[in-house]
Amino acid sequence: MYFKGFYYDGKSSFGHPATIVLTETTITITLASEILTRNLEQVNIAESHVYDERTVLKFGNQFPYEAVEITEADFPVFFERSYPSLHLKKTKIKSGYIAGIKSIVFIIAGIIALILLSYFYVIPFLAETVAKRIPQEYEIELGSNLFSQVAASYQVDSTQSALANSFFKEFKVNQNYPVKIYVVHSEISNAFAFPGGNIVVHDKLLKAIDSKEEFAALLAHEYSHVTYRHTTRSLFRNLGTYLVVSLLLTDVNGIMAVLLQNADNLKSLSYSRALEEEADTKGLELLLDAGLNPRGMLDLFTQLEKESDGAGEIPEFLSTHPMLQQRKVTITQLIAKSTLKLKPNDELEKLWKQIKLNR
Secondary structure (H helix, E strand, O other): OEEEEEEEOOOOOOOEEEEEEEOOOEEEEEOOOOEEEEEHHHEOHHHOEEEOOEEEEEEOOOOOOEEEEEOOOOHHHHHHHHOOOOOOEEOOOHHHHHHHHHHHHHHHHHHHHHHHHHHHHHHHHHHHHHHHHOOHHHHHHHHHHHHHHHHOOOOEOHHHHHHHHHHHHHOOOOOOOOOEEEEEOOOOOOEEEOOOOEEEEEHHHHHHOOOHHHHHHHHHHHHHHHHOOHHHHHHHHHOHHHHHHHHHOOOHHHHHHHHHHOHHHHHHOOOOHHHHHHHHHHHHHHHHHOOOOOHHHHHHHHHHHHHHOOOOOOOHHHOOHHHHHHHHHHHHHHHHHOOOOOOOOHHHHHHHHHHHHHO
């Protein structure tokens, strides 16, 4: 009499479909490509068992075992009637077996979920929390080192940089960081801030700006990223895994090394929607405090939108480009609620004309 089942060669967990035939002294295993014969006395009864309507016969005394698995429910009865001296173990492990497999699956899924949760939420949160609490002098030193790391790749326009710094000083922002502005040559319209106060403006973007209010809006936006530690927090968040490991090892030098190795990330660093909107709002407040027309912020949005059309790289200012229209709406609503007290500033106008003349 023959039965359907699977043959396991003891070398892999893959079962080969087989037909099993029992004679008085042998078990013949017919596979797709060969026929195997095993003596009945080779069956290791201590390791063979019946469970979940399946019978497993194992051969030999050394792990890993060679085995056959018969999936037909009436096989145990036939086997014991044919060989009364061989008694198979009846192992009732169906529910336990399934529960064990489920437990393993749940544990693995839990570990994966924990890893993903840590990677996407816990570690970035811890890194950003640390960034909010580092001493200001350390942040300034960090920003200076980061700028030094990438300064060699810049061609600084010293004349425009001097004018831009004078412009920001005349803007009369209540500074809590030592701001220094660098205008650099580039074919990309961009502007971005380093931790601690350094701000880089690409000259292509400066050439596209039409008014002192637009330029003031750009500097106010970037300075807000600095003063509210947006750049530091976003950089730490993006590099959270590496930084948290360094923190756990109390390796301060390791933290600095990781940050310096990723200094170029600042050129394309994107902020969260909340941070970008805060920079817009706080930048608008700086325009209002200086008595400048706050529509400069909206004009800047429009100008940068034009600059980004067809460009290979979207400016940092528009790094949340899909939400630009909502940002415009928010700024328009804030302007409508504000009390406008425009103040003429001849020195600011004079500096802007010099910037225009030199670009």
